[in-house]
Amino acid sequence: MLEARRRSSRIVLQIILTLLVIPFLLPLIAMVQGSLAGQGWGNYVAVLSVPELPLFFRNSAIIAVATIVFVYVLTMGAAFGFAKLHVRGKAFYFWLLIAALTLPEVVLLTPLFATMTSLNLYNTYWAVILPLTALQLPFTVLLARNFMEGIPDEIIEAARIDGANTFQGFWYIVLPLTRPIAAAIIVFTLLGAWNDYLLPLVFLVDPTTQTITQLPQFFVGQFSNDQTKVLASAVITALPEIIAYLCLQRLFERGLSAGALK
């Protein structure tokens, strides 16, 4: 992009880049440094020996996986219907779905609270999985439909001439072609579900159901506001996310850019 043929100008670019990136690194350093203050590694030992800790991770994992499965199945079906099948009033239904794209989750709290309580779903995973899925769908359907519209109709028609029914056409022809966008949908839903704070805050009340985003507050109570241990717990919760990102770096980056551009 920028031309830096001479060694001196390359060094200048490198210095500018380094100076600009430092503010992004500092909070991460401060997090680790703060977590080692006071008792040092003892903070980590104290946090890791809290028996409830694995429960939070288990709950987050269950909620994330279930949400991803629901979102994926519903999205692929709906996107196929919108992109490749005949539906009268299609534009209206699509608009109905897309209008919810900008819906903030906070407006759902009161009605969901009343509904979840009356359905006995309060403090169960469902109270978070169902709204999370509904909130993800407008976006993922939009993504997947745009992608599927790029698949030529001729392939599907050829399959039909060969005797494949609609479902077989979807399963054997369309679905394998949608892998790139499926990756985007999974990454998006994973981040959305794993990092969600408000729904678990309102609908999940104890460590047997609560997710990792509630951990800082749990530890504030647990260690009577001992900041160093709260920070140690932040490092412990951040690590799996950072490791997952480093292992699936291209998937995350491509997923997020595919998501934002369509």
Next chain:
Amino acid sequence: MSSKSGRGVARRRSFLRPTGYAWILPALVFCVGLLYYSVGYTGYISTLDWNGTAPDPTHVGSANYGRAFADPVFWEAIQHTVISFVVTFTISTILGFVFAALLHSRPFFGGVYKVVLFVPVVLAPAIMAPVFRQIFANDGQFNWLLDHLGLGALAQPWLAQSGTALGVILAITIWGGTGVTFILYFAAMGQIDPELLEAAELDGAGNIRRLVSIIWPNVRGTTIALATLSAIGALKTFDIPYLVTTGGPNFATEFLGTLIYRMSIPLGAVGYGAALSILLLLIALVFAILLNARRDKGEGRNDA
């Protein structure tokens, strides 16, 4: 759902598209059933004077809306949302654009810089909130840093003052959002025809000139996409102000999300919270319509 098309020759030969109601129905039921039902319910609650538990709440008509329009905190929250959008969008865009251009210039350890920029995107704001509370506390690392840079005079309790708290909230938002901006510009710049840049270089255009006159106009689609994303993000703001400053001090970091939450759950002014929710929805809906209007014009997809 799918008809057994093997049954008749006529059906097999038909190039008419089969109907797809059954395919879109589950997603629609989910969305309409849960989201639209909730919105309708909220609309109803917004006409009540209700604490969330009383058996028969009083109907008050549009009184809750009147209360919102007369509530200075509501207007402050809207003002903060607008400020948040303008500031975070501007700064993230500039930073993301510059990072993308720099990292396209094959620096040493480019991959490492990329990871540093992108890790904040992956981390939950809820996890980072206590870290930022610590950093910007009176005895936190930020004041320590200022001190050691010889700027000790600037050290102050950043989160405890109305004048500085919003700035910190915006800084945290920018910290967490620039990675996305960068990745999008990085992808968009990869699509620019290299010959265009070479031609500009032959014509004697310097780095700055190329950035401004060639690269920036060529990633315009990305910039528009980022503007809409930022606007939606600003309307949905909740986690960071709630967890770092709980909307304070003195409502200095109140956003619509934090205001609605505080009214609906801890304060039990459920009817008023619902009216605020409906107002937030109306604003969000206007954005959704603008966004779709742009998409229909076919501008939305010409970017990388």
